[in-house]
Amino acid sequence: MEKILLPDIKDLHLIDVYIANGGYNAAKKALSQTSDEIIDQVKKSGLRGRGGAAFLTGLKWSFMPKTTDKPKYLCINGDESEPGSFKDRQIFEFNPHQMIEGAIITCFAIGAKTAYIYIRGEYHKWIKLLQKAIDDAYANGYLGEKMKETFGIEFTCDLFIHKGAGAYICGEESSLMNSLEGKRGYPRVKPPFPASNGLWGCPTTINNVETIANVPSIIKNGWEWFSKIGHPKHPGTLLFGVSGHVNNPGVYELPSGTLLTDIIYKYAGGVPNNKNILCVIPGGSSMPPLRGDKLEGVKMDAESLKEVGSAIGTGGIIVMDEDTDLVKVLARIAHFYHHESCGQCTPCREGTGWLEKILKRIIAGKGSTSDLDLLITVANQIEGNTICALGEAAAWPVKFMVDRFRDYFEKRVSKEVSLPVANKVHSMRETAFPLADVKN
Amino acid sequence: MDFKFTQSNLDRIEQETKKYPVRKPAVMAALYIAQEQNGFISSEVMKAVAEVLGITAEEVLGVVTFYTMYHQKQMGKYHIQVCTNVSCMLRGGYDIWDQVKNKFGIDHMGVTDDKQFSLEEVECMGSCGTAPMIAINEDYYENLTKEKVEEILSSLGSAV
Numbered sequence: 001m002e003k004i005l006l007p008d009i010k011d012l013h014l015i016d017v018y019i020a021n022g023g024y025n026a027a028k029k030a031l032s033q034t035s036d037e038i039i040d041q042v043k044k045s046g047l048r049g050r051g052g053a054a055f056l057t058g059l060k061w062s063f064m065p066k067t068t069d070k071p072k073y074l075c076i077n078g079d080e081s082e083p084g085s086f087k088d089r090q091i092f093e094f095n096p097h098q099m100i101e102g103a104i105i106t107c108f109a110i111g112a113k114t115a116y117i118y119i120r121g122e123y124h125k126w127i128k129l130l131q132k133a134i135d136d137a138y139a140n141g142y143l144g145e146k147m148k149e150t151f152g153i154e155f156t157c158d159l160f161i162h163k164g165a166g167a168y169i170c171g172e173e174s175s176l177m178n179s180l181e182g183k184r185g186y187p188r189v190k191p192p193f194p195a196s197n198g199l200w201g202c203p204t205t206i207n208n209v210e211t212i213a214n215v216p217s218i219i220k221n222g223w224e225w226f227s228k229i230g231h232p233k234h235p236g237t238l239l240f241g242v243s244g245h246v247n248n249p250g251v252y253e254l255p256s257g258t259l260l261t262d263i264i265y266k267y268a269g270g271v272p273n274n275k276n277i278l279c280v281i282p283g284g285s286s287m288p289p290l291r292g293d294k295l296e297g298v299k300m301d302a303e304s305l306k307e308v309g310s311a312i313g314t315g316g317i318i319v320m321d322e323d324t325d326l327v328k329v330l331a332r333i334a335h336f337y338h339h340e341s342c343g344q345c346t347p348c349r350e351g352t353g354w355l356e357k358i359l360k361r362i363i364a365g366k367g368s369t370s371d372l373d374l375l376i377t378v379a380n381q382i383e384g385n386t387i388c389a390l391g392e393a394a395a396w397p398v399k400f401m402v403d404r405f406r407d408y409f410e411k412r413v414s415k416e417v418s419l420p421v422a423n424k425v426h427s428m429r430e431t432a433f434p435l436a437d438v439k440n
Numbered sequence: 441m442d443f444k445f446t447q448s449n450l451d452r453i454e455q456e457t458k459k460y461p462v463r464k465p466a467v468m469a470a471l472y473i474a475q476e477q478n479g480f481i482s483s484e485v486m487k488a489v490a491e492v493l494g495i496t497a498e499e500v501l502g503v504v505t506f507y508t509m510y511h512q513k514q515m516g517k518y519h520i521q522v523c524t525n526v527s528c529m530l531r532g533g534y535d536i537w538d539q540v541k542n543k544f545g546i547d548h549m550g551v552t553d554d555k556q557f558s559l560e561e562v563e564c565m566g567s568c569g570t571a572p573m574i575a576i577n578e579d580y581y582e583n584l585t586k587e588k589v590e591e592i593l594s595s596l597g598s599a600v
Contacts, residue, residue: 251569336525
């Protein structure tokens with residue numbers, strides 16, 4: 001199987017090696033076309049965003065206004081802060097020029113003269129590696145003023161790194177823009193969407209690192225070629241990051257739609273000591289977990305995972321063997337989202353804290369069956385009631401893990417209600433404001 | 441305590457501002473530079489950053505308190521960050537957390553008396569495939585075992 005993003009070519013991170021392997025030819029090809037032609041090819045290729053939402057990339061680009069007096073911007077999201085994802089750093093380290101080339105093509109297609117790549121602050125090493133690649137691209141005339149000479153057209157663009165400083169929420173696109181503007185990373189209310197009102201109020205497109213790195217191959221090999229790889233509705237290869245209880249954790253580039261069991265057993269070497277799998281989170285810690293006894297036939301692409309009640313997310317697969325303490329795992333996940341909640345929306349700020357507290361109560365042996373229902377109720381009250389998707393990210397693992405592993409969780413709680421008052425107040429409030437009515 | 445940016449650091453900040461159409465976004469880079477020079481972000485530092493960028497000290501404070509990588513107190517010469525998030529947890533992240541905690545007798549965000557070591561329990565660092573991990577200052581140490589951690593910590597300085 002051909003690898004698009006992380007091919008097995010030695011020293012591909014060096015610009016000379018990249019060029020010797022046909023690098024920057026896609027940019028030359030693209031920049032001799034019109035922006036509409038490029039957007040059309042990306043649309044037809046079926047490329048979908050690799051950052052979690054799997055939105056159609058070409059469609060997103062087409063939202064950018066054609067006529068505007070304002071400058072346009074491209075933001076590349078390399079925050080990579082979802083627990084279980086560690087794929088973008090592979091691109092920074094092993095194939096940075098392909099992402100830079102993708103950024104050049106994207107800038108040209110959407111009419112942006114400046115692109116920012118937002119990288120999490122902890123990635124000191126990878127920031128240095130990417131900066132070196134960017135410097136080399138400038139020196140070789142692929143970025144900046146020299147582009148006019150290289151490509152023979154009146155178009156230039158610049159690429160800058162903006163270093164984050166340790167906030168999960170900055171991976172959310174509107175929060176990322178606020179952080180890039182030098183503010184607290186609070187998510188913004190949408191609409192207005194970034195394409196009309198993004199960075200400094202100007203039209204902005206935000207794509208994930210992996211998405212952008214896919215663009216040159218589509219231009220080079222044609223949209224038809226790309227659309228035939230993997231699942232037809234979510235084509236291309238995906239970088240699957242496998243972690244947790246597997247023999248060979250790591251990033252595996254495979255066609256979308258690859259069987260989850262193949263990824264775990266064939267590529268990641270199976271579970272240590274041949275233990276059974278209790279639970280798998282298929283797309284980074286915020287995605288609904290799957291039961292280990294229901295992995296047969298599960299395919300790893302956006303559409304197939306939707307059918308089994310989960311989502312592809314960032315393709316970060318976390319495997320847990322039969323001896324894992326799921327309550328502790330869930331409490332750890334709940335702690336993470338509580339810690340990372342920006343605090344703007346009450347349901348998330350308070351709800352995430354309660355999820356963590358209730359789970360810790362269960363770990364302390366003081367949980368009751370009603371706590372399990374309470375967890376789901378709190379999660380439901382967060383979901384859909386917040387400005388950004390961190391609400392869902394916090395609610396989904398709790399809601400779906402408790403629901404899908406009810407038998408497991410029930411063994412950890414007693415049937416007696418330990419905190420009747422709190423639960424009573426809660427249930428009264430629910431009767432007073434039935435959820436369905438509020439939502440309508 | 442007074443704080444003044446060195447000329448070379450002022451130049452670095454100036455360079456950062458050139459990336460953006462306005463000066464404010466350079467606040468994040470300026471704070472890193474300030475932290476490097478001063479060791480931590482004091483209110484004097486915030487005032488200096490605000491002045492350089494033409495924004496208010498409150499705006500700078502807002503940024504400092506939002507992000508975990510800006511420290512408002514002096515951390516150790518070696519700032520040890522241990523990830524205990526899911527993927528690390530499944531591969532022994534908490535064992536390493538306890539090991540480091542016990543070795544230095546400090547807890548989350550604690551600093552040893554000699555200011556040599558400080559400890560932080562961090563959220564996912566993107567090393568899930570090479571878990572468990574710790575980071576010391578800017579460097580990642582991955583695929584760890586308790587023995588390897590002991591070795592790394594012992595190599596840090598005679599103070600251990």
